[in-house]
Amino acid sequence: SVSQNPVWKALNPHHSDMPFEERHMCYISLLGKGNFGTVELCRYDPLGDSTGELVAVKKLQPNKQSTLEDFHKEVNTLSSLNCDYIVKYKGICYSMGRLSMSLIMEYLPYGSLISYLDKANVNSQRLLLFASQICKGMKYLQDKRYVHRDLAARNILVADHTLVKIADFGLTKIVPFDKEYYRVTQPGESPIFWYAPESITELKFSSKSDVWSFGVVLHELFSFCNTNFNPKRLCMQEIGLGVQGPSISMYLASILKSGWRLPAPQQCPTKVYSLMKQCWLYSSDDRPDFSALEENMETMMQEER
Numbered sequence: 001s002v003s004q005n006p007v008w009k010a011l012n013p014h015h016s017d018m019p020f021e022e023r024h025m026c027y028i029s030l031l032g033k034g035n036f037g038t039v040e041l042c043r044y045d046p047l048g049d050s051t052g053e054l055v056a057v058k059k060l061q062p063n064k065q066s067t068l069e070d071f072h073k074e075v076n077t078l079s080s081l082n083c084d085y086i087v088k089y090k091g092i093c094y095s096m097g098r099l100s101m102s103l104i105m106e107y108l109p110y111g112s113l114i115s116y117l118d119k120a121n122v123n124s125q126r127l128l129l130f131a132s133q134i135c136k137g138m139k140y141l142q143d144k145r146y147v148h149r150d151l152a153a154r155n156i157l158v159a160d161h162t163l164v165k166i167a168d169f170g171l172t173k174i175v176p177f178d179k180e181y182y183r184v185t186q187p188g189e190s191p192i193f194w195y196a197p198e199s200i201t202e203l204k205f206s207s208k209s210d211v212w213s214f215g216v217v218l219h220e221l222f223s224f225c226n227t228n229f230n231p232k233r234l235c236m237q238e239i240g241l242g243v244q245g246p247s248i249s250m251y252l253a254s255i256l257k258s259g260w261r262l263p264a265p266q267q268c269p270t271k272v273y274s275l276m277k278q279c280w281l282y283s284s285d286d287r288p289d290f291s292a293l294e295e296n297m298e299t300m301m302q303e304e305r
Protein backbone atom coordinates (compact mmCIF):
# COMPACT_ATOMS: atom_id res chain seq x y z
CA SER A 1 0.00 0.00 0.00
CA VAL A 2 1.01 3.66 -0.09
CA SER A 3 2.90 3.58 3.19
CA GLN A 4 5.18 0.83 1.81
CA ASN A 5 6.11 3.14 -1.05
CA PRO A 6 9.78 4.08 -0.46
CA VAL A 7 9.26 7.67 -1.60
CA TRP A 8 6.24 8.09 0.68
CA LYS A 9 8.21 6.54 3.56
CA ALA A 10 11.09 8.93 2.93
CA LEU A 11 8.73 11.92 2.91
CA ASN A 12 6.87 10.76 6.03
CA PRO A 13 9.58 9.23 8.26
CA HIS A 14 7.52 9.56 11.44
CA HIS A 15 4.64 7.47 10.10
CA SER A 16 4.32 3.98 11.58
CA ASP A 17 4.68 1.31 8.89
CA MET A 18 1.49 -0.46 9.79
CA PRO A 19 -1.47 1.74 8.82
CA PHE A 20 -4.86 0.67 10.11
CA GLU A 21 -6.79 -1.63 7.74
CA GLU A 22 -10.29 -0.43 7.05
CA ARG A 23 -11.72 -3.96 7.13
CA HIS A 24 -10.93 -4.20 10.88
CA MET A 25 -12.37 -0.76 11.69
CA CYS A 26 -15.82 -1.17 13.31
CA TYR A 27 -18.03 1.92 13.41
CA ILE A 28 -19.69 2.59 16.78
CA SER A 29 -21.04 6.17 16.80
CA LEU A 30 -20.65 9.71 15.42
CA LEU A 31 -18.75 11.97 17.82
CA GLY A 32 -18.88 15.23 15.91
CA LYS A 33 -19.40 16.83 12.55
CA GLY A 34 -18.04 20.12 11.28
CA ASN A 35 -16.74 21.86 8.16
CA PHE A 36 -13.62 19.70 8.63
CA GLY A 37 -15.54 16.47 8.05
CA THR A 38 -16.65 14.03 10.73
CA VAL A 39 -15.12 12.37 13.79
CA GLU A 40 -16.39 8.86 14.58
CA LEU A 41 -15.91 6.49 17.50
CA CYS A 42 -14.71 3.14 16.14
CA ARG A 43 -13.22 -0.05 17.54
CA TYR A 44 -10.11 -1.29 15.70
CA ASP A 45 -10.72 -5.01 16.07
CA PRO A 46 -8.28 -7.08 13.92
CA LEU A 47 -9.04 -10.24 15.98
CA GLY A 48 -12.75 -9.72 15.38
CA ASP A 49 -13.60 -10.54 19.03
CA SER A 50 -14.35 -6.99 20.28
CA THR A 51 -11.13 -6.93 22.28
CA GLY A 52 -9.73 -4.22 19.98
CA GLU A 53 -9.13 -0.67 21.19
CA LEU A 54 -11.53 2.25 20.85
CA VAL A 55 -10.22 4.98 18.52
CA ALA A 56 -11.41 8.36 17.25
CA VAL A 57 -11.48 8.43 13.44
CA LYS A 58 -11.44 11.80 11.70
CA LYS A 59 -12.73 11.42 8.14
CA LEU A 60 -11.96 14.19 5.72
CA GLN A 61 -14.74 15.68 3.66
CA PRO A 62 -12.82 17.63 0.95
CA ASN A 63 -14.90 20.78 0.52
CA LYS A 64 -14.31 24.48 -0.12
CA GLN A 65 -12.75 24.89 3.35
CA SER A 66 -10.49 21.88 3.71
CA THR A 67 -8.70 20.04 0.91
CA LEU A 68 -6.83 16.75 0.90
CA GLU A 69 -3.61 18.80 1.16
CA ASP A 70 -4.87 20.46 4.35
CA PHE A 71 -5.63 16.98 5.67
CA HIS A 72 -2.11 15.75 4.86
CA LYS A 73 -0.73 18.81 6.66
CA GLU A 74 -2.87 18.04 9.73
CA VAL A 75 -1.69 14.39 9.66
CA ASN A 76 1.94 15.50 9.39
CA THR A 77 1.50 18.07 12.16
CA LEU A 78 -0.23 15.70 14.58
CA SER A 79 2.10 12.76 13.87
CA SER A 80 5.15 14.89 14.72
CA LEU A 81 3.80 15.84 18.18
CA ASN A 82 4.44 13.78 21.30
CA CYS A 83 3.11 15.42 24.46
CA ASP A 84 0.89 14.23 27.35
CA TYR A 85 -1.33 17.28 26.88
CA ILE A 86 -1.91 16.88 23.13
CA VAL A 87 -4.30 14.27 21.71
CA LYS A 88 -2.23 11.31 20.50
CA TYR A 89 -1.96 10.47 16.81
CA LYS A 90 -2.22 6.70 16.15
CA GLY A 91 -2.04 6.39 12.38
CA ILE A 92 -3.93 6.65 9.14
CA CYS A 93 -6.43 4.42 7.43
CA TYR A 94 -6.85 4.35 3.68
CA SER A 95 -10.08 3.31 2.09
CA MET A 96 -8.69 3.28 -1.42
CA GLY A 97 -12.05 2.26 -2.82
CA ARG A 98 -13.40 5.68 -2.02
CA LEU A 99 -9.96 7.31 -2.36
CA SER A 100 -10.54 8.72 1.11
CA MET A 101 -8.25 8.78 4.10
CA SER A 102 -8.89 8.89 7.81
CA LEU A 103 -6.84 10.17 10.72
CA ILE A 104 -6.80 7.70 13.65
CA MET A 105 -6.37 9.20 17.12
CA GLU A 106 -6.64 8.03 20.72
CA TYR A 107 -10.23 8.18 22.01
CA LEU A 108 -10.84 10.45 25.01
CA PRO A 109 -14.07 9.27 26.64
CA TYR A 110 -15.28 12.50 28.25
CA GLY A 111 -15.50 14.59 25.09
CA SER A 112 -14.93 18.32 24.78
CA LEU A 113 -14.32 20.57 27.77
CA ILE A 114 -17.54 22.44 26.92
CA SER A 115 -19.81 19.43 27.37
CA TYR A 116 -17.77 18.21 30.38
CA LEU A 117 -17.92 21.49 32.37
CA ASP A 118 -21.63 21.74 31.61
CA LYS A 119 -22.24 18.48 33.53
CA ALA A 120 -19.44 17.96 36.07
CA ASN A 121 -19.17 20.47 38.95
CA VAL A 122 -15.45 21.18 39.22
CA ASN A 123 -13.79 23.48 41.75
CA SER A 124 -11.30 26.28 41.14
CA GLN A 125 -8.36 23.98 41.90
CA ARG A 126 -9.37 21.56 39.13
CA LEU A 127 -9.94 24.45 36.68
CA LEU A 128 -6.39 25.62 37.44
CA LEU A 129 -5.09 22.06 36.89
CA PHE A 130 -6.81 21.93 33.47
CA ALA A 131 -5.49 25.42 32.61
CA SER A 132 -1.93 24.42 33.56
CA GLN A 133 -2.16 21.28 31.37
CA ILE A 134 -3.38 23.33 28.37
CA CYS A 135 -0.53 25.78 29.09
CA LYS A 136 2.02 22.91 29.12
CA GLY A 137 0.67 21.63 25.80
CA MET A 138 0.89 25.13 24.31
CA LYS A 139 4.45 25.56 25.64
CA TYR A 140 5.37 22.33 23.83
CA LEU A 141 3.88 23.75 20.59
CA GLN A 142 5.60 27.13 21.16
CA ASP A 143 8.98 25.41 21.57
CA LYS A 144 8.43 23.60 18.22
CA ARG A 145 7.40 26.91 16.59
CA TYR A 146 3.90 25.62 15.95
CA VAL A 147 1.03 28.14 16.10
CA HIS A 148 -2.31 26.45 16.88
CA ARG A 149 -4.56 29.36 15.71
CA ASP A 150 -7.73 27.75 17.03
CA LEU A 151 -7.17 27.39 20.79
CA ALA A 152 -10.64 27.37 22.35
CA ALA A 153 -12.48 25.25 24.96
CA ARG A 154 -14.36 23.48 22.12
CA ASN A 155 -11.00 22.09 20.93
CA ILE A 156 -9.91 20.83 24.34
CA LEU A 157 -10.78 17.18 25.08
CA VAL A 158 -11.18 15.55 28.51
CA ALA A 159 -9.27 12.26 28.98
CA ASP A 160 -10.38 11.79 32.59
CA HIS A 161 -11.36 13.87 35.65
CA THR A 162 -7.78 15.08 36.06
CA LEU A 163 -6.47 15.28 32.47
CA VAL A 164 -7.32 17.38 29.43
CA LYS A 165 -5.62 17.47 26.01
CA ILE A 166 -5.41 19.91 23.10
CA ALA A 167 -7.09 18.59 19.93
CA ASP A 168 -7.95 19.67 16.41
CA PHE A 169 -4.80 20.78 14.62
CA GLY A 170 -6.65 21.67 11.44
CA LEU A 171 -5.52 25.31 11.49
CA THR A 172 -2.04 24.80 12.96
CA LYS A 173 0.84 26.49 11.10
CA ILE A 174 4.60 26.35 11.51
CA VAL A 175 6.22 29.80 11.89
CA PRO A 176 9.16 30.03 9.44
CA PHE A 177 12.50 30.01 11.31
CA ASP A 178 13.37 33.53 10.14
CA LYS A 179 10.05 35.15 11.17
CA GLU A 180 8.22 35.80 14.42
CA TYR A 181 4.72 35.23 13.08
CA TYR A 182 2.72 33.46 10.38
CA ARG A 183 0.51 35.58 8.10
CA VAL A 184 -2.44 33.74 6.55
CA THR A 185 -3.79 34.77 3.17
CA GLN A 186 -7.56 34.42 3.56
CA PRO A 187 -9.51 34.81 6.86
CA GLY A 188 -11.61 31.67 6.24
CA GLU A 189 -14.03 30.63 9.03
CA SER A 190 -12.28 32.70 11.68
CA PRO A 191 -13.15 32.28 15.36
CA ILE A 192 -12.50 36.04 15.73
CA PHE A 193 -13.78 36.21 19.35
CA TRP A 194 -10.73 34.14 20.36
CA TYR A 195 -8.37 36.17 18.12
CA ALA A 196 -5.70 38.68 19.19
CA PRO A 197 -6.08 42.19 17.66
CA GLU A 198 -3.15 41.65 15.23
CA SER A 199 -4.81 38.45 14.02
CA ILE A 200 -8.12 40.25 13.38
CA THR A 201 -6.68 43.29 11.59
CA GLU A 202 -3.48 41.92 10.00
CA LEU A 203 -4.10 38.12 9.90
CA LYS A 204 -0.82 37.76 11.84
CA PHE A 205 -0.52 34.64 14.03
CA SER A 206 2.23 33.80 16.53
CA SER A 207 2.64 32.03 19.85
CA LYS A 208 1.74 35.41 21.39
CA SER A 209 -1.60 35.37 19.54
CA ASP A 210 -2.09 31.82 20.89
CA VAL A 211 -1.40 33.37 24.35
CA TRP A 212 -4.31 35.77 23.75
CA SER A 213 -6.54 32.77 22.89
CA PHE A 214 -5.27 30.98 26.02
CA GLY A 215 -6.57 33.96 28.03
CA VAL A 216 -9.97 33.47 26.38
CA VAL A 217 -9.84 29.73 27.25
CA LEU A 218 -9.11 30.74 30.90
CA HIS A 219 -12.25 32.90 30.71
CA GLU A 220 -14.26 29.96 29.33
CA LEU A 221 -12.90 27.66 32.07
CA PHE A 222 -13.79 30.05 34.91
CA SER A 223 -17.19 30.66 33.32
CA PHE A 224 -17.66 26.85 33.36
CA CYS A 225 -18.28 27.17 29.59
CA ASN A 226 -21.68 28.65 30.40
CA THR A 227 -23.17 29.62 27.03
CA ASN A 228 -24.79 32.74 28.56
CA PHE A 229 -21.30 34.12 29.18
CA ASN A 230 -19.40 32.70 26.21
CA PRO A 231 -16.88 35.02 24.50
CA LYS A 232 -18.94 35.47 21.33
CA ARG A 233 -22.08 36.49 23.24
CA LEU A 234 -20.23 38.89 25.57
CA CYS A 235 -18.39 40.55 22.65
CA MET A 236 -21.60 40.88 20.58
CA GLN A 237 -23.39 42.48 23.56
CA GLU A 238 -20.60 45.09 23.70
CA ILE A 239 -20.45 45.60 19.92
CA GLY A 240 -24.23 45.82 19.58
CA LEU A 241 -26.43 42.95 18.48
CA GLY A 242 -27.50 44.88 15.38
CA VAL A 243 -24.04 44.67 13.80
CA GLN A 244 -23.81 41.92 11.18
CA GLY A 245 -21.30 40.14 8.95
CA PRO A 246 -17.81 41.32 8.04
CA SER A 247 -18.06 44.64 9.95
CA ILE A 248 -18.16 42.65 13.22
CA SER A 249 -14.40 42.11 13.10
CA MET A 250 -13.74 45.85 12.61
CA TYR A 251 -16.02 46.72 15.56
CA LEU A 252 -14.31 44.03 17.67
CA ALA A 253 -10.85 45.38 16.75
CA SER A 254 -11.90 48.93 17.72
CA ILE A 255 -13.39 48.07 21.13
CA LEU A 256 -10.25 46.02 21.90
CA LYS A 257 -8.08 48.96 20.83
CA SER A 258 -10.10 51.26 23.11
CA GLY A 259 -9.33 48.92 26.01
CA TRP A 260 -12.54 46.88 26.41
CA ARG A 261 -11.92 43.26 27.51
CA LEU A 262 -14.12 40.31 28.49
CA PRO A 263 -15.47 41.01 32.03
CA ALA A 264 -14.29 38.88 34.99
CA PRO A 265 -16.41 35.70 35.26
CA GLN A 266 -18.49 35.40 38.47
CA GLN A 267 -16.47 34.07 41.46
CA CYS A 268 -13.30 34.21 39.36
CA PRO A 269 -10.21 34.54 41.65
CA THR A 270 -8.66 38.01 41.24
CA LYS A 271 -5.24 36.62 40.33
CA VAL A 272 -6.76 34.46 37.58
CA TYR A 273 -8.52 37.47 36.03
CA SER A 274 -5.31 39.51 36.19
CA LEU A 275 -3.51 36.66 34.37
CA MET A 276 -6.21 36.78 31.67
CA LYS A 277 -5.63 40.52 31.31
CA GLN A 278 -1.89 39.95 30.87
CA CYS A 279 -2.71 37.53 28.03
CA TRP A 280 -4.90 40.30 26.55
CA LEU A 281 -2.31 43.10 26.53
CA TYR A 282 -2.78 44.93 23.24
CA SER A 283 0.84 44.68 22.09
CA SER A 284 1.93 41.05 21.58
CA ASP A 285 5.42 41.91 22.89
CA ASP A 286 3.95 42.83 26.29
CA ARG A 287 2.10 39.51 26.70
CA PRO A 288 3.81 36.70 28.67
CA ASP A 289 4.97 33.65 26.68
CA PHE A 290 3.80 30.13 27.57
CA SER A 291 6.94 29.48 29.67
CA ALA A 292 6.14 32.47 31.92
CA LEU A 293 2.45 31.48 31.97
CA GLU A 294 3.38 27.93 33.02
CA GLU A 295 5.35 29.28 36.02
CA ASN A 296 2.40 31.56 36.86
CA MET A 297 0.01 28.59 36.78
CA GLU A 298 2.28 26.52 39.05
CA THR A 299 2.42 29.38 41.59
CA MET A 300 -1.36 29.85 41.55
CA MET A 301 -1.93 26.11 42.00
CA GLN A 302 0.40 26.10 45.05
CA GLU A 303 -1.53 29.03 46.57
CA GLU A 304 -4.91 27.46 45.76
CA ARG A 305 -4.07 24.24 47.71
Ligand SMILES: Cc1cnc(Nc2cc(F)c(C3CCN(C)CC3)c(F)c2)nc1Nc1ccc(F)c(N2CCCS2(=O)=O)c1
Binds near residue numbers: 056109115168
Ligand atom coordinates in the same frame (compact mmCIF):
# COMPACT_ATOMS: atom_id res chain seq x y z
C1 LIG B 1 -9.64 13.05 18.68
C2 LIG B 1 -10.76 12.78 19.64
C3 LIG B 1 -10.58 11.89 20.68
N1 LIG B 1 -11.58 11.64 21.54
C4 LIG B 1 -12.76 12.26 21.38
N2 LIG B 1 -13.73 11.97 22.29
C5 LIG B 1 -15.04 12.41 22.35
C6 LIG B 1 -15.91 11.75 23.25
C7 LIG B 1 -17.23 12.16 23.33
F1 LIG B 1 -18.06 11.52 24.18
C8 LIG B 1 -17.73 13.21 22.56
C9 LIG B 1 -19.18 13.68 22.61
C10 LIG B 1 -19.63 14.18 23.97
C11 LIG B 1 -21.05 14.70 23.87
N3 LIG B 1 -21.98 13.73 23.26
C12 LIG B 1 -23.33 14.30 23.16
C13 LIG B 1 -21.53 13.26 21.93
C14 LIG B 1 -20.12 12.68 21.99
C15 LIG B 1 -16.85 13.86 21.70
F2 LIG B 1 -17.31 14.89 20.98
C16 LIG B 1 -15.52 13.46 21.60
N4 LIG B 1 -13.00 13.14 20.38
C17 LIG B 1 -12.00 13.41 19.50
N5 LIG B 1 -12.19 14.32 18.49
C18 LIG B 1 -13.35 15.04 18.26
C19 LIG B 1 -14.61 14.47 18.37
C20 LIG B 1 -15.74 15.24 18.09
C21 LIG B 1 -15.59 16.58 17.70
F3 LIG B 1 -16.66 17.34 17.42
C22 LIG B 1 -14.31 17.14 17.63
N6 LIG B 1 -14.16 18.46 17.29
C23 LIG B 1 -14.94 19.58 17.80
C24 LIG B 1 -14.29 20.90 17.37
C25 LIG B 1 -13.41 20.67 16.19
S1 LIG B 1 -13.01 18.98 16.34
O1 LIG B 1 -13.14 18.27 15.13
O2 LIG B 1 -11.80 18.83 17.04
C26 LIG B 1 -13.21 16.37 17.90
